[in-house]
Amino acid sequence: MIQVENLVKHFATVRAVDGVSFTVEQGEIFGLLGPNGAGKTTTIRCMMDILKPDSGRIRLLGQPVTEAAQNRIGYLPEERGLYKNFPLLECLTYLGALKGLPRAEARRRGQVLLERVGLAEYARRKIKELSKGMTQKAQFLAAIVHDPDLLILDEPFQGLDPVNTELLKSILLEEQSRGKTVILSTHNMNQVEEMCDRILLINHGQAVLYGPLSEIKAQHAEHAIRLECDALPPDLTGARRIEQHNDAYELILEPHVSPQ
Template identity: 55%
Template sequence: MAGTTVIAVNHVTKAYNSHRAVDDLSFEVRQGEIFAFLGPNGAGKTTTMRMILDILKPDSGTIAVLGGPLTEATKSRVGYMPEERGLYKGVPLLELLGYLGALKGMSAADARQQAIRLLERLELGEYRNKKVSELSKGMQQKVQFIATILHRPELIIVDEPFSGLDPVNTQALKDMLLELRNDGATILMSTHQMHQVEEMGDRLLMIDHGRCVLYGPVDEVRSRFAHNAVVVRGQGDWSVIDGVKRVTVNDNGREFTLHLADGVTAAEIMHRLAVSPDHHVSSFSLAVPSLTEIFIEVVGGRNNHA
């Protein structure tokens, strides 16, 4: 099944009055991957996700989910956690989860059983009969995550799943997402936390002003933005090495980026450093930019032009 298209967005446009929130956007999400959906605030991410979920209708273009247009039946195979968090305040957890499960077509018994299992799993078992208003914000967010995956969806769409969570709960959620992916679920995740994408994401899409600006496997995108440079740690005057055009000190002051002249490879530099008696190298790596840097470069650059 791996590689099957789960979401196919095809030349989709959506405008609010004269403002184009999504502009001729096309991409696909494949079975069993964690697909990261990136972009600055107001880029059109939420609108796109709402169109995938058939909450909003596109002005033009087509969207296929789980093999066709989203129907009532396929909706039950999708789980969605919107960015704006909220739950009925005065309702006990089990009852709330039972209702949301029922809306997804679960039987009362199944919803209850599954809710208890997931609440236990996320250490909320003792709160099962408590009202939402009695929970902390972080707990409420975990409950919302449970509501999203309660009905064992094949496609999980989560908008900023980690925002507002402490590191322990972030890890717990991350583990569950990875586990769900390993069990065959497809995950579309919108986030601003680039290191999460680097750690978890298989492929990514970055949009800005409703248009696609980056799209592809995470590693490939990063290496595409790699400049001809290496990052080293150690002692010595790095600028005297043949082929090094320029040296910059990295943020922490212990690392140096050596920008290489055209035609010079990293392997050649490594060789020269290894034989040089004046240099002592404790670490050597290719300078692959972080997604944050790429994000700032791509989005910041575009906005400066705009």
């Protein structure tokens, strides 16, 4: 479905992406995880042909990156931006048609999606008249209005409140159930754990962890216990690390120590 092989991208002397490789299978939600500045967005921009890699190979939907392939992709960039003077529904209709949908179908899908996220009553409002949260949801809809086979989403929940975050998560899971493939870039591990089948963890432009989330968690699990108490005994042994959280302590145990 998606193949990225030995991707390298420099900016002057900075190696922003350093030999990253991964595959994404059809119908899975794949997490691209890492801190800010790790190389996630640069990787995505190379995949979308916004940036030209210095070396490496990228295939999307089984073919090299072409305009035809991009019409089957829904892309939510890190930098949000819609046509501010367009009415909301007209904007979605225009973007859907731009990606190859008949205009009537683009408009119908736009109306359905606005209903889905609670924005139907704002269909005739100009983008510039919407609140920040509404605009965030509108940008998300712009990425899926043309019913793409592949969604590439860069921090899709950024700036959303918990209710709308859950709403967009449910839509992504619905898209997956319809056979769509999702690449989700985030720095939030909780979001990855809730949604992703497999992940790639990037740091300083390099792949650190890659594979099914369940396997990675099993391989890197730490023995830990949580104690709620005022203070720990001074002669406590067997803890490799102790972290205090308000009135509780989390003890990361040595490998040979049983939590019992």
